């Protein structure tokens with residue numbers, strides 16, 4: 001949420017957060033046009049991605065200096081570039097998960113973090129694919145490199161990341177067990193490739209994982225839920241398995257004694273973030289290239305849960321927090 005130079009030559013509509021709090025702090029305001037400084041490009045947003053991380057910032061769980069415009073993800077057309085920019089040009093159709101203040105009609109990004117959209121790909125798909133798609137990509141390909149025959153547990157398997165992770169894990173040849181809160185979500189997770197689903201709101205998922213794996217456990221747990229699932233997830237792992245804690249939709253995880261990892265079978269624990277896995281231009285090209293190509297050729301299916309007008313950003317957050325969504329939530333500027 002860094003500061004960027006602004007020109008006072010025009011105005012745009014943007015969501016502004018002036019105090020941390022509930023969804024009601026997301027208000028539509030008229031703000032000055034941003035100006036593309038050195039290394040940056042200004043994009044007219046055509047579709048904006050809503051992500052759980054936007055909620056952590058809004059609540060103040062992750063720090064952002066106030067006031068700020070939320071959002072990091074979207075797709076649109078480049079309308080201006082800084083003097084030194086050669087990576088993109090005015091008129092290019094681009095997407096990124098690295099916008100500063102994406103919940104707006106115009107948003108800035110570093111030009112080298114913009115990804116060109118394949119010809120024919122819709123702005124909606126461009127906005128929906130990158131953040132959750134590249135997250136699923138790095139989790140399955142790099143954090144724990146899934147091999148054919150591996151068994152993985154994907155929590156919140158019908159969520160935005162979850163549906164994509166089920167598909168990509170299956171691409172790697174893994175056996176996928178997905179947890180979900182409702183029968184409807186179980187159907188969606190199964191359609192996305194989950195071999196087995198567990199209703200973790202009704203069933204004990206440790207017992208179920210042990211039953212499904214014949215007592216062995218899974219090689220990796222992908223946990224984005226956090227507080228309510230983390231400790232029990234450790235009991236689902238095979239010896240030397242890996243706990244990948246990548247989110248906290250139900251709340252933050254309390255500190256643990258590392259000795260616990262030893263007691264439960266020489267486990268590995270990592271708390272990864274997408275930023276580290278797309279830090280280099282080569283990593284960004286690799287992951288964005290794969291995800292957009294798979295979406296384009298139909299082998300990775302995006303599920304659009306809902307699209308709301310920018311002015312209703314608060315309703316988008318309410319739905320995500322209330323576990324009502326399955327797949328991507330978009331805002332239309």
Ligand code: NDP
Pocket residue numbers: 050051052053131132135156157158159160161162179180181182185224225228246247248249250251272273274275320321322323324325326327
């Ligand atoms: P989701 O679509 O997955 O929404 C969150 C889901 O979590 C809900 O639908 C719900 O599924 C489940 N959930 C369980 N308990 C709760 C609770 N108390 N409140 C709300 N939801 C709950 O969101 P995203 O796909 O946008 O993000 C998923 C997670 O991944 C987030 O935690 C996000 O921060 C994280 N993430 C991390 C990244 C990283 O690199 N580290 C990158 C991208 C996302 P159900 O009803 O089935 O339980």
